[in-house]
Amino acid sequence: MPDHREPSPSGTPESYDAIENAFARLPRPQKVLDLTQPHVPTKYALMQAKAHAESVPLKPTTATDKLIGETPHRTEEKTTVKLDELITLGKFAQGGVQWEVRARRGQSTLIMVRELGKVDGLREKDMLEQISHRNIAKIDHTFWKDESLCIGIEYCRPTLGEILHVHLKLEEQQVQYIARSIFQALSYLGNCGITHHKVGLKSIRLAVPDLRIVLSNFECATKQDLNSYSNADLIDLGFVVLDCMEGRSQPDSNRNIQFIKNQRAANKVFGLSKPERWSGCKQLVDFLDDLFNDKRSAPSKLSKPHRFIFSAQQDPECMRPYVELVTFECFTPWVAGE
Template sequence: MANRPKLSVHPQATDTFIRIPRPQRVLDLSRPLVPTKSSLLEAHLQGESPTDTNTIGTKDASIPTTFDANKEPLQASFFPLQAINIKSSQKRPRDNLKSLENLGRFTQDTVEWAVQTRRGHSSLIMVKKLDRVVGIKEEKVLEQINHKNIIHLNYVLEDADSLFLGFEYCRVTLREILHVHLRLEELHLQYIARSIFGALIYLGGLGIVHHNVGLRTIRVVGHDLRVVLSGFDSATQNASMQYSNTDIVDLGFVLLDCMEGHPQSAEKKRVRYIEEQRAMNKVFGLSLPERWSGCKQLIDCLDDIFSENRPIDVKMLKPHQFFASQSQDAACLRPFVELVTLECYTQWVPGI
């Protein structure tokens, strides 16, 4: 048999697949754990020390335990079971505590979430702990809502001081998507814009104003890649007012952040600044305007959003055709969701 030619190996190729050890649980629980890349990212987003954010596997009294009505809860448990009531409605059937199992917790933008699953089901639930007064306010808004592009509230638990809202699992935020090494393009922005615009139309019909449409409150549901609006703690309801210009303008700034590739400064998030840039024939003050020069529908839609000459009812009831397109498939966001998992929560070296 003829000798096979030997392959030359690039000097850097030998380092490509070197196993990077993941942080493991420290046997001595009195010692701190090595921060993961997830904790470092959280520290970067929140401007805090990495040791003040997520650590993995710590076993202390504040970590949520498995729901078991027959057991006494830990004194500082995330979910105190004593004197707890399950609030239910026709939209949210009564949950059985024994069927819910806590898997762990994570902190995102200073908000602590617990992750649960129902025994016998494959879906996950995100649970947020709120002050009772704030939680009741958010619950009153959410219990009226049933829309595919608004986060779904599964159940509500309460005790004397707190409220626990259980949502469908949608861990990934649009802010995290902007951290990956893959740029959003016009088709992605159109899918996001159409989804949130549909949610705002629905909310307007109920007289609800969100007041906090942004990168942190727009999420992607993992299993079907729906874009949903969350974070209703600042929402208000006024039956006499159908639509608010605040939310649609905030959606416009979200689209500009996506075009820029990162959150812009507060100085640039003013309608007056946008008008000044357009008066100088500039593309909204973007650093790389040429990248979007061929996206006429997107540019026209943003002009429509920020225009003070068009009443809000006209903007919402006769929307720009950019919002009306149905050509975008939810699968267009799958690479971004996968990359968020790789780049934000694991040790990952991007190739670009």
């Protein structure tokens, strides 16, 4: 078949091949996803990125990392928030703490803000900005107000203490969901060398609308060596689980390890008023025995958790009725914003 192409200035067939090869090296047009900054990577750039990725050493993982799906420390930049961008919707008191509910102009996301002293506020701010986990309350913004530091976190108004006040009692499914969520949070904190010191009914909250159980109130948290990580938070989690089973906060006389040991020695279910409700929950009872076992170190408990934690698929919707009932039955004083 004759070639109808016009000859190049050189007039040789080799020049046609050279031009075709040159165009073949150019990247083909690609769909531009961001019209403000169109960018089509060249083959050379892609090869450089691949070589860089292969040169970065892999981070070794531990059994705990795989269990909790460890979330890396926050590296993204915090969005600078101007106070005039926030609207105060109202205020409420909860457990002696004053909260403000705010929203950004033009957005539907709610934020809870509380005021802390300088020392406690800076400690909580520093802790929350270092960590990121789905079962830990996310910090949104901070600002100074005179000598106090105001900290805004994601909206998680209902506390576990309020949930226990509704007329519908928690069953094993809900207890397992709560225990698993806080255990995962403590596993993550253990990897970071952080002890919370205030795991309880007031610091455990229910995030809305996705029904995550989150740990908050880090004003007393401390950092320590991983090898000296104590059982304190895990023991506190054990007492929280007992509160969930009892349906209310237990008296202080029952909240010590010696009382638990005496109850187990007498073959009693941790001093619960209605132990028959939990007679068929063997894995739950075994899990509590493991939490209260002071002869087993915290790193060992966290790296090899009891099978009760992961024995069933968790469904956040199991908490939906309690969110609705908290709204109706817990009459928290509310003052509308101006």
